[in-house]
Amino acid sequence: VGAAGAAVGPLIGGALLEHFWWGSVFLINVPIMAVVIPVVFVLLPRVEHTTPGKWAVGQALVLIAGIIGVVYGIKASIGATQSLLFAMLVMAAGLALLVLFARQQLRSATPMLD
Known part of the structure; x- marks a missing residue:
């Protein structure tokens, strides 16, 4: 295809x-x-979820902030719109937030990502 x-x-x-x-x-x-x-x-067969999980807003915000930090850090370091040190700090903060999100998801009873 x-x-x-x-x-x-x-x-x-x-x-x-x-x-x-x-x-x-x-x-x-x-x-x-x-x-x-x-x-x-x-x-396709209809699938009904019997155990609805709650949506963790805090974890979603951590994920969004982490992705934005990494993407902004990459774009700022390539485009020379900010100093390289600032871009690397933002990217490191974004990566730290993504690691935090992954740890939260691994410990959660109802993770957003399987």
């Missing part, structure tokens, strides 16, 4: 760009999904 998409995708994209506006390349998935979504509802 991946090889067929890589071979046919540029051809279809080029034809759409030649005859329609540039946003039409994003609409190619609409007819495909119009077929796939009803089929999925028919074929």
Whole structure:
């Protein structure tokens, strides 16, 4: 499927760009999904969760802050928008938050990530 998409995708994209506006390349998935979504509802079994877990807002915020810190640290160190020391400190803080999140998830009875 991946090889067929890589071979046919540029051809279809080029034809759409030649005859329609540039946003039409994003609409190619609409007819495909119009077929796939009803089929999925028919074929896949319905799964009901019997033990709903609570959503830990604090852990989610730690994860978000960690990801933002790492991404900002990488972008700031490459783009030279901040000093390299500041960028590395932000990235280290982000990594520390991600480690904290991973430790919390490993000890949690109902982790957000399995």
